Amino acid sequence: MNTLAHRLCRILTVSVFVLISFAGHAQQPSGTLTGTAVDPKGGVLPNAAISIRNEATGATRYITTDAQGHFSVAGLPVAKYTVEASATGFATTIRHGIQLTADQPQDVSLSLNVGNVSQQVTVQADDAHSIASRLAPIDALLSQTSPHSEIGATYIRNYTAPTSDFGELTQMVPGAFTTNANGVGLGQSSTSFRGFPDGNYDIDFDGIPFYDTNTPSHHSWAFFPAQWIGGVDFDRSPGTASTVGPTPFGGSIHLLSQDFLPNRNIRGGFSYGSFNTVLFDGAFNSGDFGGVNKNSNLFVDVHHMSSDGYQTFNLQTRNAGSLKYQYKLSDKTVLTGYSGVVWLDSNSPNLSSTRQQLLTNGNNYLLQNTDPTQANYYRFNTYHVPTDFEYVGVNHQFAHNWLLSFKPYTYNYDNSEFYAKQLKTGAINPANCAPVSATATEGGVKVPTSISPCAVDKYNSYRKYGQTSAITQTSKLGTFRTGFWYEWARTNRHQTPSNPLTHVDDAQPNFSEKYFTNSYQPYAEFEFHPFSKLTLIPGVKFAYYTMNFTQLADNGGKIGSINPVTKQPFTSVTNTADYHSWLPALSASYRLKPNLSIYGQGAEGSVVPPTSVFDVAGGSVAVPPKPQKSTTYQVGTVYKINRLAFDADYYHIRFQNGYSSSTDNNPSSATFGESINYIAPSSISQGFEAEGNLYITHGLSVFLNGSRGQATYVGTLTVSCTAGATGCTSATPTLIQAAPSGLWVAGTPTDTEAQGVTYQDKGWNLGYFNKRVGSQWMDNGAYHDQLRVDPFSVSNIYLNYTIHAGSRFERFDQTKIRLSINNLTDSHNQTSITAGGKLINQNISTNGTSYVDPFNAATTSSTGYTGGYNLADNPTLLPGRSVMLSITFGLSPKR
Structure with missing residues (x-):
């Protein structure tokens, strides 16, 4: 290093x-x-x-x-x-x-004229003629009606690593944090805010929602690298009625494509850094061209990235290209086309290392080696993930201030994964099958002639087609918006035991399923101004989601091959379900002064159930669960003067958690033997967030933000069985408690803080940023609040110099030197824990002695599982310090 x-x-x-x-x-x-x-x-x-x-x-x-x-x-x-x-x-x-x-x-x-929702997520940092606002890395808008964080191109290009994915761009948002154990942009990152994990919030790109089909989560490494993103509007709320998407439950992250430049520019760059990470990137901005009015513009980006990764043999390769084209038919009609393609390959295994393995082999150990005679040979773990994303946008201005926006789209995710199965037994190199004696050699290395199936052939593919449309009309009464989001998706998923040497699959899969889904979301809202300083936006959205779900008989991994009711073999089972929710919203903003506003919001959000609710014996689900819903109330303020930009908010959210299920044991019931799903107890999440940027002098600013909150259960789920039915031992129905009231919701930090110092002047951009995440509780799969994650911090430094248009050598516009150092202190604290079982390791005493967890700051007791730690647990650690230097050469025509 x-x-x-x-x-x-x-x-x-x-x-x-x-x-x-x-x-x-x-x-x-x-x-x-x-x-x-x-x-x-x-x-x-x-x-x-x-x-x-x-x-x-x-x-x-x-x-x-x-x-x-x-x-x-x-x-x-x-x-x-x-x-x-x-x-x-x-x-x-x-x-x-x-x-x-x-x-x-x-x-x-x-x-x-007032635009539609996709145009409203434009990032504008200079919101009130404030120097502090213009220079703020992350800013809020005086016109906002809910807590927003606006992340502009300056932050993305200067204060993040060149390898970043879209999740890592949000690291400094109040209450949010993003982690990736293999290094910045070198694998699938995970983003959480206010304790909402991925799958409990929307992400869209240029107004188009994208998400997985088995659960509404997102693949940060397979879509939209930072090179394609021009800004991020992070809305920490369910939004207004016109905020479309499958999960406006906790909030929405609106990703914006790169803006067109009015002048031609060509850029070619090379980056090299830690973990043998290499990035080549080339971009072309055509500038305005075509005819007298120069009514066309084109942006193209292609790049190649490869890295060994921080973790052992977790190799990553990404080839990607995007194209965005705009054609102005007239002053009133604009066509926009976009296409992005990513080709991803990696050697990421499907499991993570235990605490014992990390202590024995080092912080970067990841269950893999270079011995082809072992089940954990790294070449047995492969990902191959091509994706594509396309849309065509039409915007037309009619008479009388009517505006139409129509955007049909399609995108595809195609994940072919092969990985070795391994058991977390506490041994250094565990595997659930042992190779036979080697009798052959390849290149002088002994290899086994056969291995019983101890790998998994996994496939997950979906193709989606959809559209977003919006009609806006502005009159003296206000602005009316109505629109419709529709999407159809086809999915094919399976996992089958396989031989890692021959890739020959077993006859029966662990599971195999095919399904079709439809999403409908019509909405209407009206923005009006009872008087000049007050804005009110009432609205309602109807979220409707249907699924036709076919599961094939399997080896018992999910539904099995025997119908549990008829006791007869079956080949497949099909379930259909539809979920619907009315989601009202009311937002208000009042401009106390030109540079001071207050706002309030009340809104509901929902999230559709995952497909795993049908993973029960026989696939028989009598009562599918209802959609989870959240009810959010928030108030906040935004204040801006020349040298200070400040915003703060308080939120109170009541939300329903995951699902529990119970089998109907009443022989006389029509649903006997089938699964009945319930939504788990509600939780209350509440807290305070604030951020500000203080301009000091000559381009020097100080950026601070923080959050303080909690999320606890407020009730218990009770499920009753029918008196006299099988499993009920008395005439009084048995009550099953799933989550005691008062316990902490897993993964919710008590607090977060961010500190930054930036210098921006005459082409220079220098920044120091530190993010601290407070303590969290984790569940062990059966009981709540069983594992504690202590606070952790990450510090980064960035140094950049850029030649801009207007300088003496403006022909070299966008030529740039860029240095980034991530995890400056080389910290290896844990960011989360997955329980590995009961506290039964043989390497430590359990007679009341206290031990220091090397990945936590605090000393913890081993007398019990709560508050203790287990050598079989799977902690996720911060990746080691990384340094990257980038050199970009820009060329523009002489003007």
């Missing part, structure tokens, strides 16, 4: 001196153009983004409107200009052919 860091520092020093020699100031042009941006009611729009492009030369100036919605650019050459204005929540307005003369200023008025 020291050698790598020394080499990178030498390269960085030389490269920075070379780039500094290019830095300079652009020559000032001549001319003047003024204007005002207003909303449909004539109200001014402060901080609207304005671009002014010379139609003859393509030279473009950028500016934002002031607090009165006014802008002015002096010294422009006499020519015709195209002026484009955009603002959060509004559709873009474009004026062509504005003739500027030398004798008098030209003034233009730009009226922006």
Whole structure:
């Protein structure tokens, strides 16, 4: 590590001196153009983004409107200009052919119509003419009606590692944290906020929801690497009625594709860092082109990444490419097309190391070796995951302020996985089958001639087709929005025991299933202003989800091959289910002052049940569960002055947890022998969040945020059996308690804190960020609050220098040196624990002696499982320190 860091520092020093020699100031042009941006009611729009492009030369100036919605650019050459204005929540307005003369200023008025929901998730950091807001790594908007965190391109390009996935971009959001045990972007990361794990919130890309079909979770390593993302709008709430998706339960993470650039630019980059990580990336921005009005624009990115990973033999390879094209048919009609393809391969095993194995073999041990005679040979574990994601968007402005947005899409996930089965017995290299004596050699290495099936052939594939559509109409009464999300999906999944040498599968699978799903979500909401400072948004959404689920007979891994009621063999069973929920929402925002707002929200969210509810003997499910629902109440404030941007919120959420099931043991019942599902006890999650950015001087800022909260059960689930039925021992129905009231919901940290110091000036971007996550409780699968995860922290440093358009060497626009150091202190604290069983390890005494858990900060007792630790547990650890240097060469035409 020291050698790598020394080499990178030498390269960085030389490269920075070379780039500094290019830095300079652009020559000032001549001319003047003024204007005002207003909303449909004539109200001014402060901080609207304005671009002014010379139609003859393509030279473009950028500016934002002031607090009165006014802008002015002096010294422009006499020519015709195209002026484009955009603002959060509004559709873009474009004026062509504005003739500027030398004798008098030209003034233009730009009226922006209210946009649809996909346009409303535009990231605008400069929300109130505040320097602190413009320089904030993560910011809030004065117009928001629920807690939002806006993550812009500056943060993504300068304060994250080049290998980051979309989950890791949200690391510094209040109450959120993301972990990846193999290194930043080197495997599947996991994001949680307010204690909501993946699967309890929505993620969408350019307004299109994406998620897995067996449970509404997300594959961070297989979709949308950071190179394709231009911004993130993190809404920590169920949103308004127009927020579509399968799980607006805890919130929504809106990913935004890269913006088009008005001028052509080509970039080619190379990154190298720890764990032998290599990244090649090339991007092309066409700039505006095509015809007199230059009505087309194109963005293309391709990249290749390979890495050995922090964990042993957890190799990762990713090849990916994306294309985004826009064509403006007229000032009122715009077509947008997008396609992204990812080709992923890795050697990640399906299981994780035990505490004993990590203590014996090192913090980065991952159950694999280079011995082909062993069941844990790393080549026996393979992932091959190609994905694609495409959409076409149509936006058209009709008369009388009617706006239509229509976006059909399709995407595919195709995961072929093969992995060796291993048991967590406490041994160093456990396996559930032993190889026979080797009698043959390959390349001088003895290999077994045969191994009984001790691997799994796994396949998970789905293809989706869908559309999002929205109609918006603005009048003097307010803005009406209505729309519809529909999606159809086909899924094929199976897991079959297999031979790791021959890849010959067993005759019967562990499970095999095929199913079709349909999602429907119509909505309507109305945004109105009873008076100028107050905004109210009532609305309602209807979430309807259907499933046709066929499970084939298996070896007993899921449903078996015998019907438990008829006791006869069967080949398959089909279940159909539909889930529906009415989800109302009411949001309000009041502007106390131009730079101070307060807001409140009450909204409901839901999440559809996973397919695992049908994994019961015979696949017989008499009563499918109802959708889980959450009810959220939040209040907050946003305040911005020149040197300070601050926001805070308080939330109170009552949400239903996972599912429990009971078998109907009443022989006279029509559902005898079948599974009946119940939603587990409710929980209350409540807390306080705050963040702020303080501008000090000369580009130097201090960023702070924090959260404090709790999530505990408020009731118990009781399931009764029918008196006299099999299993009921008395006339009084037996009550089964599933979750005692008052216990902590697993995976919910008591607090989080983030600290950052940034310097942004004249092409330099330097940043130090630290994220601390408070203590958490984990369940052991049967009992709550059995394992405690102590607080952990991660510190990162970033150093960047970029040549921007407008400098003396603007032809090298976007040329950049980028250094990132993740986990600066090389911490190896654990971030979560999966229970490995009862406290029955033979390596420690259980006679009241206390022991220090090497992966936790606190001393814990081994007298019992609660508060103790088990050598058979599976802790997830922070990956070791990593250093990466990136050099990007940018080239733009001379302007």
